[in-house]
Amino acid sequence: MSPTTRKNPRDRTEKAVAQALLDRQEATYLAQAGVRLRNTPGPLYQALVLAMLFSARIKADIAVAAARALFEAGLRTAQSMAKASWQQRVDALGEGGYRRYDERTATMLGEGAELLLERYGGDLRKLREEDDPKKALREIPGLGPTGVDIFLRAVQTIWPEFAPYVDRKAQDGARRLGLPTSPDRLATLVSRRELARFTDGLVHAALDKPLADDVLAEAKPA
Template sequence: MSTGQRRIVRALVDTHGRTYADEAGIRLRDTPQPLYRLLVLSHLLSARIRGSIAVATARALYDAGLRDPRRMAAADWQERVDALGRGGYRRYDERTATQLGEAAALLTERWGGDLRRLRKEAGGDLDRERRLLREFPGVGPTGVDIFLREAQLVWPEAGPTLDPKALQGARRLGLPSDPDRLLDLAGKTEPAVLAAALVRAAVDEGVAEDTLERAG
């Protein structure tokens, strides 16, 4: 395994190794509110919109008090639209406002507002977790990938994993597209942090260029 590839991974992680949850101000723990906020963030990030806008919108929803499923479901549609707009999420605001309300109602009614109960229902079966997560309106395969990519920090059965978008970033950097080789290159780096950094390289050519320049 080349020293050059290790330098690239180190430069990437050192400069861009920050999870999206952390950027959105979510102190991720295996407790109801952080997990719910991660679900909302994953929903927002899965749309064809800049990650920075999705992160800003997740913060705007939190600042508006829509920080748990009960409050999200109780808010009226216009309140959700306005919060989305303040975050810059205007292209999809009306549809997303509806989906967020429906998803919050489903989480509240079926799992008591607690994603840990969804996890318990899945019984440690990751494929089952994926299927259950996809029941939330607006959360498709990409949204599930994003959620589990970050949730692996607190849900061990979800990792270690690098999703397809992370592997796309690896290819852009000239790194192996085999997850095991990438994890080996990253050493003790948390897989969720490595995955987030690789995703940033996938979606932002500037990140990839900066990383390669730093790696020399």
């Protein structure tokens, strides 16, 4: 039996698991927050805000709800976030259920918006042009290494120089599902346009064992 023949069943199994996961993760976390991602200042900033909210030890659905509440309050750009009062930011976060970290996060959102305005005119496409965009992202208040991973995972379909972007939490999900952890290997299981949704799904699997078990059961041949 040739090496190619030996690996085909495993490849089919991995692709079946990936598809079952995509069926469960119908939209990216960013889409769930009401954002249609494009390479324009507003959606990119909204992706950054969601990454900041996810950086705290808080449930994913609460982070998504808080992001949606901020955006529905009109805080969709660095300009509007900086212009809003601290109390307005606190109130919007509270509306989304993000109460444990609302005051500190409201402060960091304001400081981060001011920094983006000062350095890039509020346009993250200019940050992308930096020699080291990841380093520049880490300098934004409230966006440590984890937040940078979350942001780049979200935007990898429109900033392809970072794709495939599979952070440690997504790799944890891949292990739980019996998938390879190599970003390049994982990228072969889905189309390029599905990478962000797929990696979001891997994170979901890392955080939710029953979901991972359901995915594996669904992917198992009858």
